[in-house]
Amino acid sequence: MRTIALTNQKGGVGKTTTAVNLAASLAHYGRRVLIVDCDAQTNATLSxxxxxxxxEATVYDIFTGEARAEEVIVRYSDRIHVIPSTPDLAGGEAEKAPAASRGQALKQALAGLTGYDFVLVDCPPTLGLINVNVLVFVEEIIIPMQCQFFALQGISLLLKTIDLVQKRVNPRLKITGVLPCMFDGRTTLSREVLEEIGRHFGDKVYRTRIRSNVRLAEAPSFGKPAIEYAPESNGAQDYLSLAREVLGMPDDAKVPAELPKQETA
Ligand SMILES: Nc1ncnc2c1ncn2[C@@H]1O[C@H](COP(=O)(O)OP(=O)(O)O)[C@@H](O)[C@H]1O
Ligand SMILES: [Mg+2]
Known part of the structure; x- marks a missing residue:
């Protein structure tokens, strides 16, 4: 089971869009995926x-230690399950619970969970205790980055946090990839920012670039991932390409003409 956090200290860079659409794309390739929504804005849950x-129960109850993962999971489809978030998470109460304050809440609640190929965790745009709990749990990090000015601003703080957690509690933690999001190849700015990201992260940058695509922004209001809402869109295709990279599938692996049948709840 691979455990991956989508994290970046900035908001609005594509974390949630990536969590939701990477999950759906991995499911498209037959993988069973659990999404854990750790952001009080509940965008992944709503998506x-x-x-x-x-x-009745949400990720809040995991942070307070009142529920185990199994009791909180909502089935979106056969292969996509969700641990939903709640606005209550924003109050900071949950982080005061003993396990959460030690950074162990998610790890403890999700320990022993089986039946998933991937657990994807959507993070809040802050480097507080919730984020630390996530970094203590996962083994991999994907950093989505918006191809805009200031993309790298504040990134050193994130890298420092990752480094600290890695040295002190979670030696297996590593950055698996950096994902350029909202890329517009027609603009010099996008291309320049992509180059800058490349200078900073080298071969950690995915070959896939998630292009700016309005379907990705529309899909959440229909309560489904882009691959279901608009399968032919650039957005859906880019996230399928990301999933192939994450799975280590060959570049020329084609998307099946017909999506595998998925029972949606
Ligand atoms: N590739 C994209 N093209 C167009 N809109 C996007 C794209 N990725 C994300 N968005 C939109 O940008 C906003 C911020 O994205 P989101 O994934 O919620 O960021 P974060 O979770 O980092 O705050 C959302 O309204 C989302 O629908
Ligand atoms: Mg988000």
């Missing part, structure tokens, strides 16, 4: 059409 107001 799967799940209404946090109607839930």
């Amino acid at each position: 799967f059409g799940i209404n946090p107001a109607k839930l």
